[in-house]
Amino acid sequence: MFIRGNANVDPMPVNANQRGLTSDAALPTLREGQSWLTLSVRFRAVHVIISTLLDRDLALLFEDANHQILAQVTQLDVNDNLTEWIERLPKQLPAPGLGAVFEESWTEVLFNSRAYHSLPSSLNLLDNARLRSESPGVNSGVIRTSLHAYTPPVTAASSSSRYVTSGIVDTLLGPVIVLALALLTSTFVMFLVEERVSKFGHQQALTGISPMTFWGASFFYDFLLYSFACACFLAIFFFSGWMHGYLHFIVLLFALYFWSCVPFVYAVSFMFSSPSKANVLLIIWQLVAAFAAMLVVFLLGIPGMIDTSLLEFIRRLEDVIHNEKSFYKFVVGDFNAKLGKAEGDEYRIGKFGLGDRNENGSRLAGLLSSARLFHGNSIFIKKDYRRWTWESPNGTTRTEIDYILTNRRWCLFDVSVVPSFCCGSDRRLLRAKIRFSRKMEKNICHRGGRKEVVYDDTILAESLSEHNWDIAEDPTEDYKVLLEKLRVCADRASKPGTTNLERISKATKELLVKRRALRLDPHASRIEQLTANASCRRALHEDLQKFRRNKIMKAVEGKRSLKMCRRDLREYSVPMTALKNEDEIVTFSHREMECMV
Structure with a gap:
C-alpha cells in the first residue's frame, strides 16, 4: 500500500538514514544503576521508482541521491504506467518501496505506509536532492543524519509496563x-x-x-x-x-x-x-x-463528561479566536445548539432567530459575548423555510443548528439557506454574502495622532526643583518613584489643550452667557429671551462664516486641497435634529431646542 505526499511548499527536512539509525542529540543523565537500551536497525535494499513527466534537474539529483545509498532505482518513461510498476514490486516488509513523480511546478513523493521508516527516508532523499539543486558544488547541501532509538528503564514505582498499558x-x-x-x-x-x-x-x-x-x-x-x-x-x-x-x-x-x-x-x-x-x-x-x-455511575457521569468536553472545546475555540490577529474572523459550523432570538441586552444576537434556546444555545451565547462575535443568522429577516438547517429522519422536526459567526457585523449582506441545493443528507446548505471593504478596514485600524501637550517652562522648572531626586538602592523601586515624580511635574506644568472654540469670538461667548442668565432669571420676560436667542443665532452665524472664510484662505495660501478643506469644514458642524425636555418629550423645533439649552 502506497501513500502519496505532495511537496508543493518547502518542507522541513525529516532526517533519517536508510541504512542505519543513530542520533547525536543529547540524552538525559542516567542515575546510578540505569543504562540505555540501544537498538541497531538495518533495512533491506530499497526499490525506488522515478517517473519524470518533464525533464528537471531535481529528478536527476533525486536519482543520484538514491544511488548513494545503494538503492535499486528504476527510471520510468513518460508513457509507462506508474500503478502497474507499483503492483510488480515484491510485497516485502519492511522494504520502503519509495517513489517520486516530478512535474514542472510540483513533486509527488510515494512511500509505503506500512514501513514506518519509509516516510522520513523519502522526505530525506527529496530534501537532499533539493538542497543539492540549490547549492553549488557536487557534495554540498546533503543532510546526513541518523536516529538513536532507546527505551527508558522501567522503575519499580512506574505503573507503565511493556505488555500492559495503563x-x-x-x-x-x-x-x-x-x-x-x-x-x-x-x-x-x-x-x-x-x-x-x-x-x-x-x-x-x-x-x-x-x-x-x-x-x-x-x-x-x-x-x-x-x-x-x-x-x-x-x-x-x-x-x-x-x-x-x-x-x-x-x-x-x-x-x-x-x-x-x-x-x-x-x-x-x-x-x-x-x-x-x-x-x-x-x-x-x-x-x-x-x-x-x-x-x-458510568451512565450518570456521561452528561458530565459531555459537558466537560464541550466546555473544553468552547474554551479552546475562544483561545483560537482571541489569538488570531486577522481583521476578518468567521466561525462557521454545526454547534448542535438552538440559539433563537436575542434575550435582554444581547446586541450580538439578532431579533429574528428560529425556535427557543437550549442549554448549548446558552453556551454559544456566552461564546459570542466573550469572543466578541456577531450571530449572522439572526440579523436578517427570513422566513422559517429559509432558516432551518437540519431535519429529523421522520421530517417532523426542523431546527437551526448551523451558524455563521463573524467579528465584523457590517461585512455581512445576507445569511440564509439555499433550498434548491440538495446535499443528499439531513442538512441544508447555509450561505452568506460577504463584502470586504479596504477603506473601512483602514478607517477602523487607523489610529489618530496624539495631541501635543504644551508645558509651561517656568512651572516645570519650579516643580522639578521641589522634588528630591536621590537614587534609591532598589533599581525597580527607583524607576517607579522617578516615573511618579515626573508625572506629577508634567501634570502641574501642562497647559490646557486648544479646542475648536476659536471659531466663536469673545463677544459671542458673552452673548451665550447672557442668554443663559436670562433663561435662569425668573423675572426675565419672553421678549428678552427671544431677543437673546436671535442675537446668539446671528452672532454664531457670522463667526462660523468668518471661520470658514479664514480656513479656506489659509488653505489657498498654503496651496492645500480646497476639497479636503471643505470636507473638514463639513465635519465641524453636526446639526441637532431633535432633543428631549425634562418630561421626556421629543421636540424637533429649533426655537424650542434653544430654549431648552
Missing part, C-alpha cells in the same frame, strides 16, 4: 478488586449455614451461649480473616511500588466494603440450606450488584 490497568482494576473481595466475603456464609443446618448452633444456644456472644465471635473471626487478606494485598502494593500515596484510600475502601457486605451476608444466611450453594449465589449476587452500580 489504560488496561485502569479498566480492569475495578472488576478485579470486586471479584477478589466477593470471593473473600462470600465464604463467611458457609460456616453460618453449616452450623444452622447441622443444628450445632442450636446446641450452642442450649448450652447457654447468648446470641450476642455467638454473632460477635463470628463477626470477630470473619474480621480477622478479612484483615489478614487485606494486609496481604497492601503488602503486595507496598513492596511493588504501586498505589503509593493512595494506600490510605485503599484501606478505607476495604473497611467500607467489609461493613457494607458482611451484615448482608449474615442476613441472607437464613435463606439457604446448602453452604456451597449459598457461597456461589452470593458471589454472583455481589458481582452483579457491583457491575450494575458501576454501570449506573
